[in-house]
Amino acid sequence: AQKITQTQPGMFVQEKEAVTLDCTYDTSDQSYGLFWYKQPSSGEMIFLIYQGSYDEQNATEGRYSLNFQKARKSANLVISASQLGDSAMYFCAMREGPNFGNEKLTFGTGTRLTIIP
């Protein structure tokens, strides 16, 4: 089974609208971390937001928020008031185990987001 599933290969959104990018994950660990990264056409991966499995509140970072539903094993990224510069690939990733234990990230296949002026 895929550890990280992103079911939306591509999305088109009007500028200034909110957008939700879906991510579901699969793990048997109780302790894990979920990350979202942005990859513009330049290729560099940019860290956006993190959610720990024991965090009770949804993470927020500026216009980014993470809709964490632990029972459903989903960690959707919400971008409010989208901007043209948000056009990029977005990857959901998971680290299994405690924060400073197993270090490797497992990534999904990504969602290409295009913001329309």
Next chain:
Amino acid sequence: GAGVSQTPSNKVTEKGKYVELRCDPISGHTALYWYRQSLGQGPEFLIYFQGTGAADDSGLPNDRFFAVRPEGSVSTLKIQRTERGDSAVYLCASSNRDRGLYNEQFFGPGTRLTVL
């Protein structure tokens, strides 16, 4: 400060040749990671260094792939007898367990390897 840098940015080689890809992590970062990203896919983990030692090399696909980090800073990913299937973008990342709140990984721009 400076981010993660990788050289070369592009490498074209012929099947069967040997290549080396270099990664300079963020100064002071103790952890270094290599990932491989094939076209249309997310990055796949290759190897993780904590200091000079490889703490997890479970992602290396076969014994043609090897990586070193002799002084705990710069790392080199070495690929012997390259095959066309090795063509991908090789990403390097670093993190600092002592300062990163989430131990988030900071990525370099990648090296695009093309094997003809």
